[in-house]
Amino acid sequence: MNDLRRTLATIYNIALLTIRETQRRRILWIALLMGALFLLIFGLGFHFIMVDFEAEFSAREPAESFDALVANFLMLAGLFVINFLSIAIAALLSAGSISGEVESHTVETMVTKPLRRWEVVLGKWVGFAVILTLYLLLLAGGVLLIAYLRSGKALDNLPAGLGLMVLSTLTMLSLSILGGTRLSTLANGALAFMLYATAFVGGWVEQIGALLRNETAVDIGIASSLIMPADVLWKKALILFQPSVRGSMDVPAPFVAFSQPNENVVIYGALYALVFLLAALWVFSRRDL
Amino acid sequence: MSSPPAIQTTNLRKEFGSKVAVADLTLQVEPGEIFGFLGPNGAGKTTSMKMLLGLTAPTSGEATLLGQPLGDRRARARIGFLPEHFRFHEWLSAAEFLDLHGRLYDMERSARRKVIPELLELVGLADRAGTRLSAFSKGMLQRIGLAQALLNDPRLVFLDEPTSGLDPLGRRLVRNIINSLREEGTAVFLNSHLLGEIELTCDRVAFIREGKVLRVTSLAELQEEALQVRLRVGAPDPALLHGLEQFGSDIRLERGDGVVSLSVSHERCLPQIAQWLVSEGYTLYELSPQRLSLEERFIQIIGDRLTE
Numbered sequence: 001m002n003d004l005r006r007t008l009a010t011i012y013n014i015a016l017l018t019i020r021e022t023q024r025r026r027i028l029w030i031a032l033l034m035g036a037l038f039l040l041i042f043g044l045g046f047h048f049i050m051v052d053f054e055a056e057f058s059a060r061e062p063a064e065s066f067d068a069l070v071a072n073f074l075m076l077a078g079l080f081v082i083n084f085l086s087i088a089i090a091a092l093l094s095a096g097s098i099s100g101e102v103e104s105h106t107v108e109t110m111v112t113k114p115l116r117r118w119e120v121v122l123g124k125w126v127g128f129a130v131i132l133t134l135y136l137l138l139l140a141g142g143v144l145l146i147a148y149l150r151s152g153k154a155l156d157n158l159p160a161g162l163g164l165m166v167l168s169t170l171t172m173l174s175l176s177i178l179g180g181t182r183l184s185t186l187a188n189g190a191l192a193f194m195l196y197a198t199a200f201v202g203g204w205v206e207q208i209g210a211l212l213r214n215e216t217a218v219d220i221g222i223a224s225s226l227i228m229p230a231d232v233l234w235k236k237a238l239i240l241f242q243p244s245v246r247g248s249m250d251v252p253a254p255f256v257a258f259s260q261p262n263e264n265v266v267i268y269g270a271l272y273a274l275v276f277l278l279a280a281l282w283v284f285s286r287r288d289l
Numbered sequence: 290m291s292s293p294p295a296i297q298t299t300n301l302r303k304e305f306g307s308k309v310a311v312a313d314l315t316l317q318v319e320p321g322e323i324f325g326f327l328g329p330n331g332a333g334k335t336t337s338m339k340m341l342l343g344l345t346a347p348t349s350g351e352a353t354l355l356g357q358p359l360g361d362r363r364a365r366a367r368i369g370f371l372p373e374h375f376r377f378h379e380w381l382s383a384a385e386f387l388d389l390h391g392r393l394y395d396m397e398r399s400a401r402r403k404v405i406p407e408l409l410e411l412v413g414l415a416d417r418a419g420t421r422l423s424a425f426s427k428g429m430l431q432r433i434g435l436a437q438a439l440l441n442d443p444r445l446v447f448l449d450e451p452t453s454g455l456d457p458l459g460r461r462l463v464r465n466i467i468n469s470l471r472e473e474g475t476a477v478f479l480n481s482h483l484l485g486e487i488e489l490t491c492d493r494v495a496f497i498r499e500g501k502v503l504r505v506t507s508l509a510e511l512q513e514e515a516l517q518v519r520l521r522v523g524a525p526d527p528a529l530l531h532g533l534e535q536f537g538s539d540i541r542l543e544r545g546d547g548v549v550s551l552s553v554s555h556e557r558c559l560p561q562i563a564q565w566l567v568s569e570g571y572t573l574y575e576l577s578p579q580r581l582s583l584e585e586r587f588i589q590i591i592g593d594r595l596t597e
Contacts, residue, residue, distance in 0.1 A: 006395055009392070009395065010393065013389070013392045013393065017378070017389060020380075021378065021380060024380035024381075025380055104374075104376040105372055105373075105374040105375065105376055106376050106377060106378060108342075108344055108370070108372045109370060109371075109372060109375070109377065109390065109434075109437065110390075110393060111343075111344065112342045112343065112344065112365060112368070112370045113365060113390070113393040113394055114362040114363070114365040114366040114393075114394065114395060115362070115393060116362075286346075288339075288344070288345040288346060289339070289344040289345065
């Protein structure tokens with residue numbers, strides 16, 4: 001009982017320390033500032049694009065449904081950017097979090113305290129997960145609110161879709177925390193980005209493959225999303241957000257999904273985040289410092 | 290019942306691949322003892338300390354700290370550690386830094402509130418409680434690191450080069466802290482290149498080279514045995530030098546009128562040498578013992594060969 005209390009206390013202390021670090025080193029503020037800037041641009045862009053469309057199509061018959069299509073498209077584009085930003089920030093924040101403290105020997109005074117090493121890793125993961133989730137929800141909330149206030153439109157399945165975006169970010173977090181327990185900061189950051197880029201490009205290949213009915217291309221896409229499922233989870237969220245307008249725009253863009261991701265993608269993503277996290281706890285508990 | 294040794298190790302060994310960092314570490318440190326760990330760079334000092342602290346897993350061998358096996362959390366609750374390459378979370382203030390480490394020791398809030406100002410006072414940083422560590426000098430960091438190692442009222446403290454960044458005043462501060470730890474019955478395991486510091490603070494020392502403990506001895510014993518004798522004898526001959534071999538080693542005929550120097554292992558050799566010289570018919574003009582510094586003894590024991 002006391003053991004559990006101490007474990008939770010350590011995780012809480014390290015999570016708090018992690019959050020305070022991003023605050024004190026101004027990383028959080030810069031990310032929030034960039035986010036605010038993005039929302040401003042998005043708001044302005046959204047407004048003027050809507051103005052254009054309304055002027056052009058107001059006379060025609062199906063104006064209402066076309067408005068919805070444009071608003072939808074813009075909201076999804078905005079959410080895509082937020083998803084991308086959150087994943088990039090997940091990698092940037094966490095890539096050096098453990099490896100950096102190993103390299104600077106900061107970690108030595110911590111893990112010689114009466115605690116278990118894995119508690120430190122889990123504490124960091126929890127701290128980053130809290131920051132990233134709040135960041136993503138704040139920005140996504142901003143995009144959705146702007147769009148709603150301007151056009152009165154909203155996306156479908158918001159809780160489930162946003163949940164998948166969070167999960168998408170957490171897969172990257174687990175991956176880069178795991179890398180940090182063994183690799184140097186630079187190698188780890190590069191690895192995480194490369195894997196994400198692979199999945200991202202693989203996602204495109206899959207989309208185009210689906211469009212052209214090319215099975216090899218689809219297989220490549222599936223393989224890449226198994227290696228790093230962040231992108232396919234985003235695609236899954238996209239399907240949830242727009243069930244009624246799916247496939248109605250014929251441009252292959254990262255925020256348009258043509259092929260329906262497998263139902264098990266969500267389970268795979270959750271397992272991926274969990275297994276990579278557990279692997280990180282295990283590796284760090286056993287390595288020499 | 291007497292308390293268990295602060296540190297006890299038996300044949301502790303660490304290999305990194307084919308490289309042997311520590312071949313055989315066998316030693317015992319008693320409660321309240323100040324134990325110096327001496328050796329050239331690359332001798333395996335830091336690896337030894339890391340094994341004891343549970344940072345690095347030994348390849349083989351056994352060890353206990355405060356009577357508990359390595360890595361035991363009950364033991365770690367009573368251990369303090371100041372690493373050599375200390376870099377702390379520099380965006381924390383001094384007081385926040387100590388508070389964090391107090392939390393990691395699972396100290397109650399009331400205990401932290403009481404002890405943190407006391408420790409800041411002890412290491413002379415009371416007026417810097419709110420200053421961020423990023424603004425600290427190397428010496429100040431070393432002092433706040435030392436305060437961190439004393440947070441939990443430890444029974445055993447590991448100090449890896451604790452005075453390397455300090456000015457003479459800072460060194461005296463560390464020396465005084467070590468002395469008061471001894472009075473409280475806290476053992477200190479001190480890793481230092483500064484032999485003068487070791488000489489002033491330690492009760493016993495271990496000499497380590499190439500991962501092996503060459504010798505463990507008390508400092509008093511070391512000083513007693515470490516005698517260099519200078520003789521001035523009329524008409525020295527090869528038989529004199531040969532005959533002196535029974536009393537000591539490192540016998541040399543110096544330049545100058547019949548000056549011979551040798552190292553002897555104990556003071557009691559001095560009258561024996563005088564007696565022997567007279568009985569052999571040599572004229573003895575001078576027999577003067579000189580104590581060797583720890584540095585000279587270090588070189589005698591470790592050898593003056595530089596390792597890579």
